[in-house]
Amino acid sequence: MNVLKHISLILIIFAGHTTAQTPDRFRSQILSEDEMLITTGRAIQLIQENKPTEFKNLFAPDIRKTISDSQIMQLTEQLNSLFKNEKIPTDKRDILPSLQVTGNSKDTLFVNNINYNFKSSQTLIFSFLKKYGTKELAGIHLKKQPLNTGNHRPNLKQIEDFKFNVDDITWFRIYYDEGPNKVTKFKNETGYFAVQGDAEKFEKSGIKPILKNIFSDLAQSKYESADIFNDSLKRGEDPKFIQIEFSLKGKPYLISLYLPLLDHQNYSGKIVLMEKEYQNLGYQFILNQNDYLGVVKEFPKILDLKLDNFYEDKP
Structure with a gap:
């Protein structure tokens, strides 16, 4: 090769x-x-x-x-x-x-x-x-050559649907950013936090039921577009968002789900789902938030959880 x-x-x-x-x-x-x-x-x-x-x-x-x-x-x-x-x-x-x-x-x-x-x-x-x-x-x-020349293609096959089993998660990472107005204290940081870990930590964090509901809504597998990506996600300057990335048992890819939380920022009104072979190589799906009101409703519930003991020291 x-x-x-x-x-x-x-x-x-x-x-x-x-x-x-x-x-x-x-x-x-x-x-x-x-x-x-x-x-x-x-x-x-x-x-x-x-x-x-x-x-x-x-x-x-x-x-x-x-x-x-x-x-x-x-x-x-x-x-x-x-x-x-x-x-x-x-x-x-x-x-x-x-x-x-x-x-x-x-x-x-x-x-x-x-x-x-x-x-x-x-x-x-x-x-x-x-x-x-x-x-x-x-x-x-x-x-x-720079990856953004577009001459790199994933070796992975594009996933056919968004049907994921929450019990198959082996590793996860959640990242939240308050955007331009960072005021909330999260352990050592103000305005943003990360929580990550293995399947055991996933269970203990209380995130699993929320993600199960998110997966249920994702299973309809509608999307507006699917393209190869070979660069990091262009969130824009100081976006307010929540994002989860996870690996699944027996799967050769990571899945990333990105939800912008403000109007007038990149991907407003959309959800970005990424199938990653590497962090900046894979397939990117653009979903309409109106098709996934369950995801839009459930995702921010993570912010209501008591995660003080789970925040990363250095997100």
């Missing part, structure tokens, strides 16, 4: 707009290059030795849960093919750190990258987040 033509290897979403700002402004966000290089060196070794399980274990647990066995095997196979066809960079001039600043002034994500620049103009990017440290990967991306 041709790695350039068939796959883009991003396993973490970078929501919002990426800016090339001067790293000196964010000195405290920069992780140890030497420590990150130890981890990337270990990752490359495991790929060369064709050890997908051990390679998968290098990812942070939150990320690891979203990667299926078939995905990590495909990832290992294709990177191994790249390494065999091209010499892995060893010159320090070809292995460079970078800091990626993503988001806006109110909600900023700092991503530390180690970039391996191959002679063929490809770049293998290993990503790290401060909350996971330097010993665990947050993402990996093989870059030749």
Whole structure:
């Protein structure tokens, strides 16, 4: 399989707009290059030795849960093919750190990258987040052309309907943002929160009955359009929204459901359902809220739950 033509290897979403700002402004966000290089060196070794399980274990647990066995095997196979066809960079001039600043002034994500620049103009990017440290990967991306050129297609088959079983959920993540007027305190943050975890945490959180009702309404499977997406969702600036992402037992994809909560913002009056092979590659379905009044009614009920013990420390 041709790695350039068939796959883009991003396993973490970078929501919002990426800016090339001067790293000196964010000195405290920069992780140890030497420590990150130890981890990337270990990752490359495991790929060369064709050890997908051990390679998968290098990812942070939150990320690891979203990667299926078939995905990590495909990832290992294709990177191994790249390494065999091209010499892995060893010159320090070809292995460079970078800091990626993503988001806006109110909600900023700092991503530390180690970039391996191959002679063929490809770049293998290993990503790290401060909350996971330097010993665990947050993402990996093989870059030749920007994903938004539209030349990447998912290997997944497009789902035929929206019939999901709430008992099959193995991992979930809910994210809520109050939008431009952030006033409510959620643990360590003001105006937004995330709750995520495995099937056990899903049961304990009280979210399951709400999602069961949402699934019941989704089962009618109506949509206005279905397209391939190869970029992160364009929510717009300071949107008010609630979103859930979940993986299902035995399925090679993630499902994401996005509900905007204000008029005059991107996707107002719509619901966005995404079938994800990777965080920025898959199929996107646009649903009309008038067809799914049950979803519109049930989704915000999550905000009424007592989730204080479930909020993420760093959403």
